[in-house]
Amino acid sequence: MASINYALKEISCKVVYYGPGMCGKTTNLQYIHQHTVDDKRGNMVSLATPGERTLFFDFLPLEASQIHGFRTKFQLYTVPGQVMYNSTRKLVLRGVDGVIFVCDSQWEKMRENLESFRNLQENLASYGYSLETTPYVVQYNKRDLPNIGPTEYMQYVINPRQVPHFEAIAIRGEGVFETLNCICTLVLGQMSQKQEAGAV
Amino acid sequence: MRQDFTAISAFSTVLAFIAGAVLCMQVSQMEAQAGAGISMPVLWAVEAALFGTAVYVWQSRVTVPGWLLGIAGLIGVRVALVSAAGLMSAVMQETANVGVCLEETSQLLPRACAMVFALMVCYPVRVFLPLRAVEIRRRGRGFADSAAVKSATAEADDGDRGLLIVTVKDRTSTGTKAPRSTSREPIPNLMAAPGLEGEIELPLSTVLALFPEDILTDKALALGDTVSMSIPIDVIHPQLKEAQVVFSMADFRNWLPPVMRKALVQSGDSDIEVENTLVLLPLELIVPQLTPEALELPPPSPPPWAEVGTAESVVFATT
Numbered sequence: 001m002a003s004i005n006y007a008l009k010e011i012s013c014k015v016v017y018y019g020p021g022m023c024g025k026t027t028n029l030q031y032i033h034q035h036t037v038d039d040k041r042g043n044m045v046s047l048a049t050p051g052e053r054t055l056f057f058d059f060l061p062l063e064a065s066q067i068h069g070f071r072t073k074f075q076l077y078t079v080p081g082q083v084m085y086n087s088t089r090k091l092v093l094r095g096v097d098g099v100i101f102v103c104d105s106q107w108e109k110m111r112e113n114l115e116s117f118r119n120l121q122e123n124l125a126s127y128g129y130s131l132e133t134t135p136y137v138v139q140y141n142k143r144d145l146p147n148i149g150p151t152e153y154m155q156y157v158i159n160p161r162q163v164p165h166f167e168a169i170a171i172r173g174e175g176v177f178e179t180l181n182c183i184c185t186l187v188l189g190q191m192s193q194k195q196e197a198g199a200v
Numbered sequence: 201m202r203q204d205f206t207a208i209s210a211f212s213t214v215l216a217f218i219a220g221a222v223l224c225m226q227v228s229q230m231e232a233q234a235g236a237g238i239s240m241p242v243l244w245a246v247e248a249a250l251f252g253t254a255v256y257v258w259q260s261r262v263t264v265p266g267w268l269l270g271i272a273g274l275i276g277v278r279v280a281l282v283s284a285a286g287l288m289s290a291v292m293q294e295t296a297n298v299g300v301c302l303e304e305t306s307q308l309l310p311r312a313c314a315m316v317f318a319l320m321v322c323y324p325v326r327v328f329l330p331l332r333a334v335e336i337r338r339r340g341r342g343f344a345d346s347a348a349v350k351s352a353t354a355e356a357d358d359g360d361r362g363l364l365i366v367t368v369k370d371r372t373s374t375g376t377k378a379p380r381s382t383s384r385e386p387i388p389n390l391m392a393a394p395g396l397e398g399e400i401e402l403p404l405s406t407v408l409a410l411f412p413e414d415i416l417t418d419k420a421l422a423l424g425d426t427v428s429m430s431i432p433i434d435v436i437h438p439q440l441k442e443a444q445v446v447f448s449m450a451d452f453r454n455w456l457p458p459v460m461r462k463a464l465v466q467s468g469d470s471d472i473e474v475e476n477t478l479v480l481l482p483l484e485l486i487v488p489q490l491t492p493e494a495l496e497l498p499p500p501s502p503p504p505w506a507e508v509g510t511a512e513s514v515v516f517a518t519t
Binding site for chain 2: 181
């Protein structure tokens with residue numbers, strides 16, 4: 001859960017990149033790491049296999065601009081997309097404040113996207129969270145590939161509730177920061193809502 | 201499978217057995233026994249080869265144990281036929297020397313006759329042979345291939361093992377081998393969607409490539425380049441939300457043009473598994489043909505967190 005340290009005037013939030021295997025979660029994080037100023041980011045930690053697949057998770061601490069005089073820190077995580085690492089995914093979701101669901105736009109990945117989205121809902125439910133209470137945005141990645149489905153269909157399958165969604169080409173950085181900014185805004189907005197309600 | 205073995209099948213089996221035994225007996229009493237010089241090992245080899253071929257022709261998807269069982273069964277029936285013929289011969293000749301009669305019916309000609317009748321006797325019972333499972337035929341790698349229920353052990357042998365901590369500079373986005381799975385997914389609800397009319401037209405050559413090879417003929421493949429098939433949108437639409445469109449072979453037969461239906465290998469009563477084979481249709485051929493109404497979303501129902509003001513958005517300092 002997000003924490004506010006009034007003494008240090010610091011807000012800390014956890015954002016998780018979720019999605020099927022090879023959809024571009026780590027690529028998102030790599031781009032963010034490469035294109036943020038040095039003093040606003042920590043080291044990116046990546047636990048991967050020799051096959052370049054995320055084994056445990058990727059982690060990138062990031063600092064945003066000050067909001068109402070508070071330093072805002074975001075801890076960005078990715079989950080391993082492969083099915084067999086579900087316990088790891090579940091673990092990474094613990095205490096999550098916001099989720100970026102990354103979809104692979106290729107036709108042959110449509111079913112994988114849907115199953116991964118359902119897996120996200122199940123794993124959130126295991127902690128008593130839900131997408132009703134956890135801010136999330138959808139990123140349709142790999143829009144530069146030739147064999148991709150239209151976003152209308154992907155919206156129909158993945159995002160019928162029409163939460164904010166972004167088209168992206170993570171490897172070129174297109175849509176990466178737009179997605180991140182949106183989820184961070186939503187997370188902070190929800191935190192503000194809760195604070196006003198006296199829940200935080 | 202077993203429901204295909206009807207009373208008529210049982211009757212024809214019994215009839216073939218009786219006819220075979222009688223004919224073997226008659227043949228054994230003929231004067232000249234041609235081919236008496238053929239050695240027993242050769243006879244057995246020919247018999248096993250004939251029966252082995254017959255079992256395979258009857259059920260090409262038979263398992264190896266099933267195939268051996270089929271051969272053993274045919275040999276058993278052949279032996280039973282010559283034995284029955286020998287016993288009948290002994291009874292009719294009113295002789296006590298049954299051994300001589302059995303020896304007579306084991307000669308080449310009655311034995312060949314018994315082999316033919318053994319095939320006739322066993323043909324209706326071929327439906328009991330155990331068959332290999334029919335797999336869902338998929339186009340490309342779907343989610344089930346990489347993300348269905350699968351154990352870590354299954355993945356252990358594709359080289360993706362070992363822990364390696366890398367920095368961001370060390371990583372490149374290279375692909376890895378596709379994980380495997382053999383899971384079957386349930387057929388989604390095929391209830392027709394109300395209010396959607398029209399048909400999806402698919403090139404038959406693409407669809408035929410997804411069909412089981414057993415039912416394809418050269419004629420069908422040749423026709424596939426020139427003919428297309430249509431599937432009503434209202435049966436496809438309910439599956440679109442599941443991000444896959446799957447139909448059984450039996451469904452496809454209903455939608456195929458008559459000329460193509462005839463060109464395919466006609467399934468017999470014993471081919472239920474082939475008819476139940478699920479064929480996954482490529483979404484890229486279907487979705488572009490849909491009207492906007494087919495993908496119409498319900499009115500937006502944003503969760504409470506989505507109603508926050510986004511006027512003061514977060515900004516990250518980028519290079």
